[in-house]
Amino acid sequence: MTNNNLDKIKKELQKTKEDLNDISSYLDDFSTFLPIAVCDLSPAGIIIHINKSFEDVSGFSALEIVGEHLTDIFLEKSKINKILNLTRRREIVKNQEFTLLAKDKKEIIVNAFFSARKSKESNLTGYFLGMIDISSLKELQNEIETKVKRKTKELESRTQEIAESRTALMNMLEDVEESRKALINMLGDVEEERGKAEEEKNKTLAVITNFADGLLVFDTEKKLSLINPRAEDFFSVKSGDLVGRPILELSTFPTVEPVVKLVGGEIKGVFRKEVQIGESLILEVSTIPMIRERNRGL
Amino acid sequence: MNKNRQIITKEEADKLMAIPGNVKGAVILADLEYAHQKGGGKIIKEIKKRLKELGYPVDIEEIKPMEKYPEALSVLIILLIKEVLNLADEGIFEMGGASIKLSPFIKILTKYFVSPKKCFEQAPKYWEKYFDFGKIEPVEYNEKEGYTILRIIDYRFHPIICIFHKGYFTQVARIVTGKKVIKIEETKCVYRGDPYHEYFISWK
Numbered sequence: 001m002t003n004n005n006l007d008k009i010k011k012e013l014q015k016t017k018e019d020l021n022d023i024s025s026y027l028d029d030f031s032t033f034l035p036i037a038v039c040d041l042s043p044a045g046i047i048i049h050i051n052k053s054f055e056d057v058s059g060f061s062a063l064e065i066v067g068e069h070l071t072d073i074f075l076e077k078s079k080i081n082k083i084l085n086l087t088r089r090r091e092i093v094k095n096q097e098f099t100l101l102a103k104d105k106k107e108i109i110v111n112a113f114f115s116a117r118k119s120k121e122s123n124l125t126g127y128f129l130g131m132i133d134i135s136s137l138k139e140l141q142n143e144i145e146t147k148v149k150r151k152t153k154e155l156e157s158r159t160q161e162i163a164e165s166r167t168a169l170m171n172m173l174e175d176v177e178e179s180r181k182a183l184i185n186m187l188g189d190v191e192e193e194r195g196k197a198e199e200e201k202n203k204t205l206a207v208i209t210n211f212a213d214g215l216l217v218f219d220t221e222k223k224l225s226l227i228n229p230r231a232e233d234f235f236s237v238k239s240g241d242l243v244g245r246p247i248l249e250l251s252t253f254p255t256v257e258p259v260v261k262l263v264g265g266e267i268k269g270v271f272r273k274e275v276q277i278g279e280s281l282i283l284e285v286s287t288i289p290m291i292r293e294r295n296r297g298l
Numbered sequence: 299m300n301k302n303r304q305i306i307t308k309e310e311a312d313k314l315m316a317i318p319g320n321v322k323g324a325v326i327l328a329d330l331e332y333a334h335q336k337g338g339g340k341i342i343k344e345i346k347k348r349l350k351e352l353g354y355p356v357d358i359e360e361i362k363p364m365e366k367y368p369e370a371l372s373v374l375i376i377l378l379i380k381e382v383l384n385l386a387d388e389g390i391f392e393m394g395g396a397s398i399k400l401s402p403f404i405k406i407l408t409k410y411f412v413s414p415k416k417c418f419e420q421a422p423k424y425w426e427k428y429f430d431f432g433k434i435e436p437v438e439y440n441e442k443e444g445y446t447i448l449r450i451i452d453y454r455f456h457p458i459i460c461i462f463h464k465g466y467f468t469q470v471a472r473i474v475t476g477k478k479v480i481k482i483e484e485t486k487c488v489y490r491g492d493p494y495h496e497y498f499i500s501w502k
Contacts, residue, residue, distance in 0.1 A: 021362040042411045044476030066399035067472045
């Protein structure tokens with residue numbers, strides 16, 4: 001090899017070294033600038049490099065965290081190992097939610113992305129992990145979910161109240177319906193009783209009207225409540241003039257006066273006593289108490 | 299924290315800087331990043347000041363990951379980080395582990411971390427990507443019992459690097475095995491009269 005060739009190779013080598021230094025510097029600057037937290041992992045899951053954003057998010061410096069296993073800084077340790085195995089097969093696994101355990105013990109929710117690093121021969125040489133702090137988003141999501149849950153619960157409670165009110169209303173309607181039926185039944189009974197009473201009354205009136213003797217019926221207050229046609233004939237009076245008057249007032253009617261004198265204001269018990277009415281009529285008078293349940297009449 | 303703070307002398311620095319061999323700037327950058335994370339910008343200024351005092355002024359900001367720099371400078375910077383941060387052996391061990399965590403090359407080196415066996419087999423290639431001297435030799439790998447034995451040959455700069463490498467190998471083993479408990483022992487060491495450094499690394 002000539003000296004010229006050697007010089008040329010040395011110059012090329014020097015140029016290559018300078019290019020490599022520039023690339024290294026560029027990569028360092030880019031890694032420092034990158035707002036996403038990134039780390040390199042060995043195939044065993046050991047952290048071997050972190051960028052500036054990773055330091056900022058986790059609070060760990062490279063000196064503190066490089067050499068530690070990835071599971072040491074995440075809450076979901078078994079899930080980390082599963083995802084690394086999955087990444088080995090799929091090469092890229094996106095959008096995995098994990099809880100990063102920061103240096104100050106704070107738990108930070110992150111969205112993580114995993115990528116497998118492989119050699120030309122497709123042998124696994126490690127992994128890249130990128131992650132974004134989504135704590136604020138998660139907090140907002142949790143707040144919204146809590147609100148939705150609370151509102152849903154309130155709505156369920158209101159629905160329950162309405163359902164209970166409806167049931168209560170339906171029960172009330174049933175009660176009212178039953179009461180209505182009971183009232184109708186009662187009205188039927190009353191109507192039936194009233195019919196019976198009317199029938200009895202008509203029968204009694206028929207008996208009284210057609211009775212051969214004269215009848216004067218007084219109520220418990222000693223007022224005339226009935227006078228039959230035969231008695232009207234005996235006393236030459238009209239039922240309408242006498243009915244409703246107290247017995248003592250009946251003495252104002254001359255034909256009735258003798259009878260009033262005989263029985264008195266209190267309607268004493270009399271049995272077949274004769275009374276002279278006018279010049280040609282002698283009546284035989286008897287008083288009989290009428291007992292209807294607890295009341296007494298004449 | 300180290301109770302007996304050690305100050306690097308000009309004589310020690312000169313002796314160290316005379317040892318040949320180069321390393322990629324990425325290794326030095328990872329160590330400086332560790333210092334920066336531990337003590338901030340003032341620590342970096344302090345290291346720059348000390349390098350100048352010792353007669354090896356370096357524009358740290360201009361170190362490029364792909365360029366080669368003397369491994370002696372890398373070791374001197376580790377010694378100065380230990381000095382200004384007053385680190386004990388535990389701190390050096392942690393810095394060794396941080397070297398892999400904070401390496402700008404970590405993004406392209408992950409292909410070596412596929413499995414413990416692959417990492418063991420590829421260790422010599424891995425070494426060659428960083429260093430233009432010495433070598434790493436995979437001696438034994440036992441997956442069943444969970445251990446490996448590695449040798450570093452033709453590497454003799456400073457005993458502090460034995461602790462640094464223990465931290466480094468421990469962190470690599472943690473990454474490739476995924477195990478929390480890693481044990482490491484330097485079973486042979488050139489500073490104890492052995493012909494090479496040998497590390498027994500086990501995990502469970």
